[in-house]
Amino acid sequence: MKNLTKKQKSLLTRILVSAALFAAAVVLEHAVKAAWSEWAAAGFFIAAWALCGYDVVVKAVTNIGHGQIFDEHFLMTLATVGAFCLMDFAEGAGVMLFFQVGELFQNIAVDRSRKSVAALMDLRPDVAWVIKDGEALECDPEDVVVGDLLRVLPGERIPVDGVVVSGCSSVDTSKITGESVPADLGPGGKVLSGCINITGELTIRAESAYAESTVARILELMDSANEGKSTMESLMTRFARYYTPCVVIGAVLLALVPPLFDGMTFTKWIVRALNFLVVSCPCAMVISVPLSFFSGMGAVSKAGMIAKGGIALENLAKANTVVLDKTGTLTTGRFAVAQVQSNIMDKKELLALVAGAESKSNHPIARAIVDAVGKEGWQVTDLQELPGKGIAATVNGRKVLAGNSRLMEEQGFSYPESLTGTVVYAAVDGEYAGCILLEDQVKPGAAQALQRLSALGVRESVMLTGDREAAAKPAAQKLGITKWFSGLLPQDKVRKVEQLMEGGRRVIFVGDGVNDAPVLAKATVGVAMGGVGSDAAVEAADLVLLKDDLKSLPTAVRIARKTVGIAQSNIIFALAIKLLVLGLSVFGFVTMWLSIFADVGVAVLAILNATRCMYYKKEN
Numbered sequence: 001m002k003n004l005t006k007k008q009k010s011l012l013t014r015i016l017v018s019a020a021l022f023a024a025a026v027v028l029e030h031a032v033k034a035a036w037s038e039w040a041a042a043g044f045f046i047a048a049w050a051l052c053g054y055d056v057v058v059k060a061v062t063n064i065g066h067g068q069i070f071d072e073h074f075l076m077t078l079a080t081v082g083a084f085c086l087m088d089f090a091e092g093a094g095v096m097l098f099f100q101v102g103e104l105f106q107n108i109a110v111d112r113s114r115k116s117v118a119a120l121m122d123l124r125p126d127v128a129w130v131i132k133d134g135e136a137l138e139c140d141p142e143d144v145v146v147g148d149l150l151r152v153l154p155g156e157r158i159p160v161d162g163v164v165v166s167g168c169s170s171v172d173t174s175k176i177t178g179e180s181v182p183a184d185l186g187p188g189g190k191v192l193s194g195c196i197n198i199t200g201e202l203t204i205r206a207e208s209a210y211a212e213s214t215v216a217r218i219l220e221l222m223d224s225a226n227e228g229k230s231t232m233e234s235l236m237t238r239f240a241r242y243y244t245p246c247v248v249i250g251a252v253l254l255a256l257v258p259p260l261f262d263g264m265t266f267t268k269w270i271v272r273a274l275n276f277l278v279v280s281c282p283c284a285m286v287i288s289v290p291l292s293f294f295s296g297m298g299a300v301s302k303a304g305m306i307a308k309g310g311i312a313l314e315n316l317a318k319a320n321t322v323v324l325d326k327t328g329t330l331t332t333g334r335f336a337v338a339q340v341q342s343n344i345m346d347k348k349e350l351l352a353l354v355a356g357a358e359s360k361s362n363h364p365i366a367r368a369i370v371d372a373v374g375k376e377g378w379q380v381t382d383l384q385e386l387p388g389k390g391i392a393a394t395v396n397g398r399k400v401l402a403g404n405s406r407l408m409e410e411q412g413f414s415y416p417e418s419l420t421g422t423v424v425y426a427a428v429d430g431e432y433a434g435c436i437l438l439e440d441q442v443k444p445g446a447a448q449a450l451q452r453l454s455a456l457g458v459r460e461s462v463m464l465t466g467d468r469e470a471a472a473k474p475a476a477q478k479l480g481i482t483k484w485f486s487g488l489l490p491q492d493k494v495r496k497v498e499q500l501m502e503g504g505r506r507v508i509f510v511g512d513g514v515n516d517a518p519v520l521a522k523a524t525v526g527v528a529m530g531g532v533g534s535d536a537a538v539e540a541a542d543l544v545l546l547k548d549d550l551k552s553l554p555t556a557v558r559i560a561r562k563t564v565g566i567a568q569s570n571i572i573f574a575l576a577i578k579l580l581v582l583g584l585s586v587f588g589f590v591t592m593w594l595s596i597f598a599d600v601g602v603a604v605l606a607i608l609n610a611t612r613c614m615y616y617k618k619e620n
Contacts, residue, residue, distance in 0.1 A: 005111065011104050018052035018097055029090070045089035049080060053096035072281040072599075075248070079278045083592065086267060095278065095596045102600025106287065106607050124215060125193065128159035131203070141210045148206045152197045160213045162204035164189040169200035217538070232567050233310050236289045239282065247280035254586065268588070275585040278595040284574035288606035289567045295613035296563030303555050303616065304547045312542035315525045316560035318506045322450070322458050323497055325511040326465035329529050329550070331440040331475055335368035335422065342434030350434050354402045354426050356380055356395035365424065368438055390424070401427040408432070420470045439474055440467075445551040447479050452554035456561075458508065462500065464493045493519045510553065527553060555616065563613045570606040577602050
């Protein structure tokens with residue numbers, strides 16, 4: 001009782017009182033042998049019906065006034081009033097009572113599903129504590145400006161994106177990224193709004209206003225997520241618009257036409273028509289199908305993603321090809337030393353000398369070589385930048401020349417050409433010394449994600465990149481991708497995806513940058529990586545992975561397929577039961593009790609089945 005809403009408690013109370021009145025009527029009708037007992041029983045049945053179902057009657061009349069005639073309230077009112085007109089008071093009252101019990105169960109099931117999703121969306125921080133003159137002052141998160149110092153105590157929600165200035169703590173990021181293990185943060189650590197501080201006090205410096213923060217963007221995406229209805233949801237809406245009037249007309253014809261050929265037995269056929277009306281209500285499909293997709297979107301959110309409507313899940317469930325951008329999606333976009341070759345000195349020594357020469361440079365390749373050595377303290381003199389070619393310097397007393405093949409050729413050094421990719425060649429003390437191969441690092445879990453997608457039936461993986469072939473090929477081979485296209489401009493990527501879709505494929509495209517927005521919009525399903533990155537990518541995408549981790553995508557596909565499967569099973573189950581009982585009611589094999597079960601009972605089962613979409617098995 002304590003978990004029920006005020007409206008649900010009111011309905012439950014009315015049901016219980018009506019059930020007591022119904023029981024008293026049954027006793028009067030069957031146990032009391034008096035002339036007045038039959039009429040008293042009828043009065044109790046009508047009282048039970050009125051108390052339990054007055055809101056159904058009011059809703060039916062109100063909807064008729066608004067031009068919405070054919071709905072479950074109209075059907076139930078017509079059927080029960082018709083039963084009373086036929087002097088079948090017990091059946092009329094009992095059907096209304098059973099209908100309201102079903103309505104209560106439906107309401108509770110739908111409400112709990114919505115609360116589960118609402119809990120995932122309950123990310124907005126209530127307050128922010130801004131430090132002014134050494135004192136923490138309470139203010140609205142929307143009043144925080146970039147650069148403010150904020151105090152966040154254990155148990156509080158982080159109000160805006162920022163960086164830890166002081167303090168150490170564990171932070172619960174599960175509602176944002178779907179990561180169940182808390183993140184341990186200290187000075188310099190990045191924090192996202194909406195996460196919960198768990199253990200220690202933190203002082204953070206705001207790096208965004210609330211309106212541009214992670215949590216604000218997530219809530220904005222969630223608010224718009226219900227706009228994209230799936231094909232099945234739209235179909236059910238159109239189906240109900242035509243289905244219900246047709247069955248009402250069919251019930252009228254059933255009540256009036258067969259008696260003309262059956263000895264004018266109108267009462268028998270009116271009863272059958274009323275049963276026909278009760279079972280015809282399409283609420284099992286009309287409610288359970290949207291609820292399935294709503295629950296599926298909730299499960300996706302729980303896993304650290306946002307699906308923009310049921311149509312995104314429906315298309316994702318049907319996808320059979322995945323196309324991925326390379327840099328930032330499959331790879332980190334940061335170079336690292338992959339191999340060192342030298343025939344005249346120790347490889348570590350060569351790497352250290354080149355790192356010394358590159359130690360003053362901010363070029364990504366230079367930083368990768370320096371990071372590979374992981375130390376400083378070189379004595380570097382005679383440093384000379386050679387634009388477009390490399391660098392020259394004296395490192396610890398040795399003359400080092402490092403750069404590309406053009407530099408080696410200009411200086412007259414011969415060098416092996418066995419390596420493909422990004423290569424830095426080096427000469428030491430006037431002699432060719434060897435080379436260093438650098439590669440863009442494949443993201444951890446990317447290969448595993450592609451394997452899982454293949455196991456799910458998304459068997460073809462294609463990589464598109466603007467990088468040179470020498471950089472694209474090693475990354476594709478590491479990931480097990482057999483088809484890739486390099487040197488592409490954004491419009492080239494769009495054309496490649498269009499070509500794939502012309503062959504009947506349903507294509508998922510995964511990207512993360514502004515230049516990926518056109519192809520994200522063109523693909524069957526556009527997936528934006530690291531959802532708080534590019535505004536354009538998020539706007540164009542159908543699915544947003546809030547965590548910069550491709551392993552979320554197979555989870556989304558599994559949830560989407562489960563959601564679509566449950567929605568389809570609900571449609572088939574509800575239609576099969578209804579058509580069966582409709583057919584039986586025409587021939588008089590169905591009572592109104594069985595009719596109401598075929599309506600309310602099927603709806604309750606379909607709705608409970610729909611809520612299963614909320615639950616998924618998380619893979620490591």
